[in-house]
Structure formats: structure tokens, C-alpha cells
Amino acid sequence: MVRFVRIIPNLKLYGAPGFFMSMNQPKHEENHSLTSGKSLIWLGRWLQPTGSRAVAMSVIILALIGAVSELVYQTGGTSFAWLHLMYVPIILAAACFGIYGGIAAALVAGFALGPLMPMDVATHLPQTTFNWVIRIGFFLLVGAFSGVISNLLNGQIKRLRQTNERLVQAHEDLKNAQMMLIQTAKLESIGRLAAGLAHEVKNPLAVIQLGVDFLSRMTPPENRDAIETIQEMGDAVQRADTVIKGLLNFSRSEKLTLVAMDLNALIEDSLVLVRHEFSKNRIALEKDLAAGLPKVGLDQGKVKQVLINMFMNAVQAMGTDGSLSVKTFIEPGTPGQSVGILIEDTGSGIPVDKLDKLFEPFFTTKPVGSGTGLGLSVSKNIIEMHGGSIKIGNRTGARGVVVTIKFPVPNTN
């Protein structure tokens, strides 16, 4: 069997396609035990029928019993060799359905051959009721014995499968943790760079800004080209300053000031600040805030920053005449429950190939100059510092983006 599996090494097992193969350099010992484990799982999977496969297996077993009985009838019960073929469907039934399958098949086989008795007698074979009982006894013995072995084997297979699933899960967790570590390290180095960079860049920007202001005062208003040029230079300085400001968000030693508070109230506060943008762009707001949300520890300023960021992204994605839905909910779960907010817009959505890049620093889909590409990565950072999670995806069944943010409810025990 080990050899068999090696012949088809890409056999996919239990939703973990290529998991073992994907480990870069598996140690020999580990590889060996996994391979034999795989053989057992493969065998178990092949022999364990479910649903329609069980019906097909039963039909095959019954057909085999019928065929063997027919052979025995055809030879007038003269050949014991044909009789021994009856063990094939019995063992097959035991392998497929365990001990009960084996016993059931043995009984069916025994009774199928029952009518042979008179013929046996007629053909002068030493067949008697006693022999028939002995024959059923052997069938039952073989059926039960193979059934017990099959049951043991299946138990083993089940345990192996569970171990396999746990291994896959552990590997997934490890991969995620590693990704997070890489991401954190990346953010930290950006942060360190940003603090130094911000100071070094802001001074020359200050010189340029003051220079621009000086020139615009000194330029006669009738020289429109010069005034416009100076104005554009001033705008460019402000844009550069916005990028630096975004960068500075990383460089702060971000300590949270957590206060147990109602998420709904914070959402209401944040919505007040963007109300003007909503009405300016004729965006309808649908609020569905769940009553009686348990309080969670939130840094009011930072979470508000995240929410406003999400609302403004939605406004920008929708343009005019959109609709924004804001819902809150309680989610039970282990180890504890969490409260969440669901924000859905009716904008253009996010291209599928961009989805996994959303939280990367400096990633933006906005036109040059209108976004720094830092908003979402800063937001994610803030939510994760709260022990929460943020997910952004496209809505199913409708156009637009759905943002889900969850915060853990502190354990009161």
C-alpha cells in the first residue's frame, strides 16, 4: 500500500490538497509515518461508503451473493470450490459496513444457499441440515471476524483523520502567525523610518511653504500665470504633508486608552462627523444598531478614526446617490462573545485580485494624490491592538463592499 501511494503521490486527502507535499523539506522520518498514515486513510476512505455509495455497495454485495448462489445451483451443488467464493461478498460487506454488515451478509448468503439442501441430498453429497448449519456458522464466523477487524481499522482511520485535520489546522495557524509577524516587523520598520523621515522632510516643506506664501504676496495679481503656478506649488506641499502625516501614524508608540463603552454610541458620534459628506453626496444612511450591546474596551479617538476612515472610503467608492448601511450585532463564540459592526455600501466594490492587498501599507486604488494608501493598514493595526478583527470583502448578491469589524467582549468572570 505504501508503494501504491508513492505511485500516486498527488492523491488529495480530506480537503488538505498537497498539504504534506507543500512542506518545503520534510524530514525523512516524518515523511514515512505520514505516508503510511495516508495509505490507511486512503483504504478507509475507499471502503467506507456513505449515502448513494452505500446503496451501490449493498447492491454489489447482494449481486455477488446471488452470482455465487447461481454458480452453486448450476453445478448442482457438486463443487465446494464455488461455495468458498461466498466468502468474498461476506468479507467485502464486513469491510464496508463493519461487524453488522459482515453478519448480515453471512446470514443472507447462508439462506441463499439454503434451498440447495434437497439437491445436495439428491446428488448424494454428504449434505445435511447439520452441514448447512455448520456452513452458516462458518459464514457468520468469517463475517463477524472481518467485521471486528474492519471496525478496529476504521476507528484507527478516524483517529488518523482527526490528527490529520489538526495538523492541517496547526499548519494554517502557524502560517497565519508567521504572516502576522512579518507584517508587524514590516510596520515597525516603516514606523522607525517614518519618524526620522517626517522630521527631515517637514523642515524643507516648511521652507517651501513659506517661500510660496512670500512669492504669492510679492507677485502682482495681474500676473495670473505666476499666481496659478505658485498656488499649485502650495497645493503640492500640502499633499506631501498629508503623506508624511499618514506615515507619522505608524511612528507613534501606539498606546491605547481603553474605556468600557457602548459601540453604538461611538458609531453615532462618528456618523455626526461625516453627516455633511453624506448629505453633500445624497447618500442615504440605513442604521440598524442592536439594542443592549455589552460594553467593550475601546480607545474612543482611535476607533472613531477607523470608523470615519471606513465611512469616508464608502462615500468615495459610491460617489453620489448611494446607500450606506450600518449594523451592529452580538456574536456568541469561544472563548467569549464579541460585538461587531457591519458596514455595507453600494459602491463599485473591490476587484478580486486586489482584495488580499488591501491592508498592505501604501496600497491604494485611489487616484494619485487622493489617498496615501495607509488608511486601511493603520485601521487594521488599531483594531488588532484592541484584540479585534477587521474584514473587508465584496457583498454577495449585490454590488458594493462589506466591512466587518469585531471587538471581543471582556470576560466578566
Place this chain on the structure above:
Amino acid sequence: MIKKKILAVDDEEGITRMLKRNLESTGRYDVRTENSGSAALAALSQFLPDLILMDFMMPGMDGGEVAGKIKEDQRFSQIPIVFLSAIVKKDETKPTGSNIGGLMFLAKPVRLDDLITCIENHIRK
């Protein structure tokens, strides 16, 4: 009209030059520039400004230290000080300056109009 006297302190000469040129072009201010904390302290007794515009992060004595020494000296303790800083963010300060821990801060890069508003709000009358 008597011109108000402003002492502008920044280790970056470009900034002090720009501040002087801009503020003096309004015709309302007389600006003296210094490029280090110690030079600023030395200039105080001769110049006696009505307001000090000062960078916060400077090599040698930083803005906070210089301000501390000025406040300790009875002759100068009433002179208002406005910090021009690259390390505060614009959204943490109002464009025309914010009081952070008892000190007045303006974020760089500052627009001239905002700078003048801030100066007028705090200068000794």
C-alpha cells in the same frame, strides 16, 4: 506704527530666512533670527522681543530647554513663545496653533496666514 519685535529661532537657516522675509514684508514686524538655542538666549537682552517663534527639535539645547531658561528669567518670563514643530501632526493642532501641555504649538509646514493669526493672538500688546 511701532513694529512688533519677533525672535525667530530654528537650526535650519532656510526657515529663519523665510520667516524674516515673510513677516517683515507685512510691514508690521521687526524680525531677528538665530540658529541655535544658546544664540537665542544671548540675543534676548539686547533685542527683547514681543514674541518668540522657535523650533522644538534643535541640536544642542532643544526648544523646551530654551523655553525653560526664558521662563526662569524674570526679565523675559512674560515673553510669549510659539513652537514651530515638525513632530506634531496637523490634525493634532489647529492650523493657527494649539495649546499642548501649556505650550503653544504650530505644525510645520505652516501657512503664512495661519502664522500671522497665531502671532497676533499671542503677541504682547
